[in-house]
Amino acid sequence: xxxxxxLGRYIPGTIEKKWRDKWSKEHTxxxxxxxxxxxxxxxxxxxxxxxxxxxxxxxxFVNADAHARYKKMSGSNVFFPNGFDAFGLPAENAAIKxxxxxxxxxxxxxxxxxxxxxxxxxxxxxxxxxITCTPSYYKWNQWIFIRMFEKGxxxxxxxxxxxxxxxxxxxxxxxxxxxxxxRCGSVVVQKEIEQWFLKITSFAxxxxxDNTDEGKKANGVExxxxxxxxxxxxxxxxxxxxxxxxxxxxxxxxxxFTTRPDTLYGVTFLVVAPEHPVIGxxxxxxxxIDEKTKKEVFAYVEAAKEKTxxxxxxxxxxxxxxxxxxxxxxxxxxEIPVWIAEYVLWGYGTGAIMAVPAHDGRDYEFAKKYNxxxxxxxxxxxxxxxxxxxxxxxxxxxxxSGDWDGIVVPEGIGKIxxxxxxxxxxxxxxxxxxxxxxxxxxxxxxxxxxxxxxDTCGVVPVPLDELPxxxxxxxxxxxxxxxxxxxxxxxxxxxxxxxGGSAKREAETLDTFFDSSWYYYRYMDxxxxxLPFDPQRAERLMPVDIYFGGAEHTLGHTLYAxxxxxxxxxxxxxxxxxxxxxxxxxxxILGPDGxxxxxxxxxxxxxxxxxxxxxxxxxxxYLAFMMPFEATAPWNPTAISGIYRxxxxxWELYERVDDSADGMLSKQDxxxxxxxxxxxxxDLREIRFNTAVSSLMEWLNHLSRKEQIxxxxxxxxxxxxxxxxxxxxxxxxxxFQIQDSVFKNQEFASIHQEDWPIYDEKFLVQDEVVIxxxxxxxxxxxxxxxxxxxxxxxxxxxxxxxxxxxxGYLEGKTVKKSIYIEGKxxxxxxx
RNA sequence: GCCCAGGUGGUGAAAUGGUAGACACGCUGGCUUUAGGAGCCAGUGCCUAAACAGCAUGGAGGUUCGAGUCCUCUCCUGGGCACCA
Numbered sequence: 061x062x063x064x065x066x067l068g069r070y071i072p073g074t075i076e077k078k079w080r081d082k083w084s085k086e087h088t089x090x091x092x093x094x095x096x097x098x099x100x101x102x103x104x105x106x107x108x109x110x111x112x113x114x115x116x117x118x119x120x121f122v123n124a125d126a127h128a129r130y131k132k133m134s135g136s137n138v139f140f141p142n143g144f145d146a147f148g149l150p151a152e153n154a155a156i157k158x159x160x161x162x163x164x165x166x167x168x169x170x171x172x173x174x175x176x177x178x179x180x181x182x183x184x185x186x187x188x189x190x191i192t193c194t195p196s197y198y199k200w201n202q203w204i205f206i207r208m209f210e211k212g213x214x215x216x217x218x219x220x221x222x223x224x225x226x227x228x229x230x231x232x233x234x235x236x237x238x239x240x241x242x243r244c245g246s247v248v249v250q251k252e253i254e255q256w257f258l259k260i261t262s263f264a265x266x267x268x269x270d271n272t273d274e275g276k277k278a279n280g281v282e283x284x285x286x287x288x289x290x291x292x293x294x295x296x297x298x299x300x301x302x303x304x305x306x307x308x309x310x311x312x313x314x315x316x317f318t319t320r321p322d323t324l325y326g327v328t329f330l331v332v333a334p335e336h337p338v339i340g341x342x343x344x345x346x347x348x349i350d351e352k353t354k355k356e357v358f359a360y361v362e363a364a365k366e367k368t369x370x371x372x373x374x375x376x377x378x379x380x381x382x383x384x385x386x387x388x389x390x391x392x393x394x395e396i397p398v399w400i401a402e403y404v405l406w407g408y409g410t411g412a413i414m415a416v417p418a419h420d421g422r423d424y425e426f427a428k429k430y431n432x433x434x435x436x437x438x439x440x441x442x443x444x445x446x447x448x449x450x451x452x453x454x455x456x457x458x459x460x461s462g463d464w465d466g467i468v469v470p471e472g473i474g475k476i477x478x479x480x481x482x483x484x485x486x487x488x489x490x491x492x493x494x495x496x497x498x499x500x501x502x503x504x505x506x507x508x509x510x511x512x513x514x515d516t517c518g519v520v521p522v523p524l525d526e527l528p529x530x531x532x533x534x535x536x537x538x539x540x541x542x543x544x545x546x547x548x549x550x551x552x553x554x555x556x557x558x559x560g561g562s563a564k565r566e567a568e569t570l571d572t573f574f575d576s577s578w579y580y581y582r583y584m585d586x587x588x589x590x591l592p593f594d595p596q597r598a599e600r601l602m603p604v605d606i607y608f609g610g611a612e613h614t615l616g617h618t619l620y621a622x623x624x625x626x627x628x629x630x631x632x633x634x635x636x637x638x639x640x641x642x643x644x645x646x647x648x649i650l651g652p653d654g655x656x657x658x659x660x661x662x663x664x665x666x667x668x669x670x671x672x673x674x675x676x677x678x679x680x681x682y683l684a685f686m687m688p689f690e691a692t693a694p695w696n697p698t699a700i701s702g703i704y705r706x707x708x709x710x711w712e713l714y715e716r717v718d719d720s721a722d723g724m725l726s727k728q729d730x731x732x733x734x735x736x737x738x739x740x741x742x743d744l745r746e747i748r749f750n751t752a753v754s755s756l757m758e759w760l761n762h763l764s765r766k767e768q769i770x771x772x773x774x775x776x777x778x779x780x781x782x783x784x785x786x787x788x789x790x791x792x793x794x795x796f797q798i799q800d801s802v803f804k805n806q807e808f809a810s811i812h813q814e815d816w817p818i819y820d821e822k823f824l825v826q827d828e829v830v831i832x833x834x835x836x837x838x839x840x841x842x843x844x845x846x847x848x849x850x851x852x853x854x855x856x857x858x859x860x861x862x863x864x865x866x867x868g869y870l871e872g873k874t875v876k877k878s879i880y881i882e883g884k885x886x887x888x889x890x891x
Numbered sequence: 892g893c894c895c896a897g898g899u900g901g902u903g904a905a906a907u908g909g910u911a912g913a914c915a916c917g918c919u920g921g922c923u924u925u926a927g928g929a930g931c932c933a934g935u936g937c938c939u940a941a942a943c944a945g946c947a948u949g950g951a952g953g954u955u956c957g958a959g960u961c962c963u964c965u966c967c968u969g970g971g972c973a974c975c976a
Contacts, residue, residue, distance in 0.1 A: 296972090300976080614895095751904095837957040
């Protein structure tokens, strides 16, 4: 009987540093492909190098790490890389504020954050790191952009933007204060601006998630419903019809889009957006219109132009103006007025609507305000009215004989569109809410758009063998009202690749969402220099098996990433449709006061402080334990002490390990061990870290009640804990080897190279079971029975009826029936 | 307005339709002279002197032998989208 020597006090600081240094020195976690071994691509959204790792980073990364370590112990060859999303506006702002170059600021932050990352004790493989602001990375942004350009997927287009006429620049919504430019105070106007777009809309249909059960099975992808629904709503496919309305006394027509062509009868007026070109014809053309109306229309349209998008959205009450013209209703030939109103958007559909106040709230509101007609459309129910059953009809009178004198149109949207096409009044049309993605940024710190403007040849892409177009270092990046790169004249002036004449480089840079749309391909081999990534390696390592990240990227980043993947597939670079098989979205840790952590509120918990107090393992374990991974809850500064206590109890349990106790485990002990192996494994696999920890605690409570702990039990406990608390388990694992002198003159074996323990179902069967006895569904008694005996309902019933308590409840009553769920519950239903 | 996720003790939370509150924090009482982030024992949903009595998972109905879990309606919180025709 050999009781173990005490390990002394548990001092996480020393232990953790020792192991971190060793792992990093020995490149323990560098990923190498191994033939015949299943790879598992474990991905976390790449962080922005803000300069400080916060608790949210810890929460996501340490839990993703526990999952990765579990997969590794279970036999997968795990690929867990990381990198930095290093371009972007904050670097420029910080640079201006602190008079330091954006690049230097960014690289310094990356260095700081990597040293903070190191304290987590993750198995992140930094040898595959990708940093998006390096030329070796953004070269491939440029390559992809040019490929898209050649396919017509990147194009120069126009879109309404906030424009400051004095600074001559586009402003983001955040750059507008009170409708005025934050820099010069001029009134901001809406202007059509030329910019670079990516044609994501041409992938709209393939980006739609098939949310039917069959669809989910077919693509084999496990993404949360909130993301799938959210993206589908954002893409916003709506099927409907476009319908032509003739303008009275003129040749022109107005085309409207509607999803409810079945309500056509109820149209009492048309509304066009203030930007609609027909207004120009009306006001400036030779159309007959009285001066007063003309003035009103002109004033309304001009006022609308001055408003920013924000102003328009904030406006609550609908406004509008009568155009002075009428259109002809295609069914009744009645004249209906044409109005101009801001609530109709130029950017959606045809920029004109048919207003059906009786069946649309907005139209109703507008009709009420301006005293316009309201007409109800009546649906004929089956069998009535009269013989026209099953059709939509306009109002009419139902005569005694059952005749109907209303206007009859076919029922159902499909049929009515057919009917309209036949009459040449309209046709089916699909609209999307999704817009093409504007990727132009008039900023310095980003990927230069690899294009050249030539007066003779127009826009010409930079030849591929001249990539990367390196972002020049010496540039005046302070805001001056134009793209900063336009100030770097020697950089900008080039000769045209086509004609050799003088030309200028594009001075705009790419949106950073471009960078992050494909970084996980680059991780596979960040040095690869033939293509953005090696298609053969992608075939082996991709798609990503699990992608951890935040809910804030539901509509932006993850949708763009899917778009790039569809593009790569079309290019023949990959064969799969979706880049990530599974998406898991983390929750948020709030400040101890229950509010979002923020410097201004002063409720920020610094992970470094907590680590120096309790150690990284305790922080890791608490972040796993405190709540479900997807939940949002406040940080509880005292609750972590329970975790610390848990770790120390395991540490101290070491001296109670009795080697001779092996083979002497009671059936209960074996049951506990196998039950915990099963539960912790399932939980780590299915992203239920909180219950994985609590089941370890339960087992520890069981072990603590025993006098002898066997070596097998204790080692199993360490193995199960290893993915969650990698430092402490490694330390104890090594102490075994030292005290037993089993590895003399040899390297110590790391616990993280060990296999995950295997449980055996046969040990999960208990000799005795407790059966709950209910009477009319209420618990009245617990009876304990031999497992074998409990399989017989009659035996269980017999035993239950022997109980004095149950006898009392059954006395004088008739047992109508009884329900028995094997090994669990017996319910007597009595009258 | 539409879509999504939630609502369970003082707190964070558990619970394949089968004993609601595991595990942990906090709190209460006790023990151990105890400097250790102590430990150990007992208790801790409500109502009760107590209960293996009754009531309890936002609310109201329903399905079921049995509902936190499934269905219908409703209220509230968080997140996303939005004059999208």
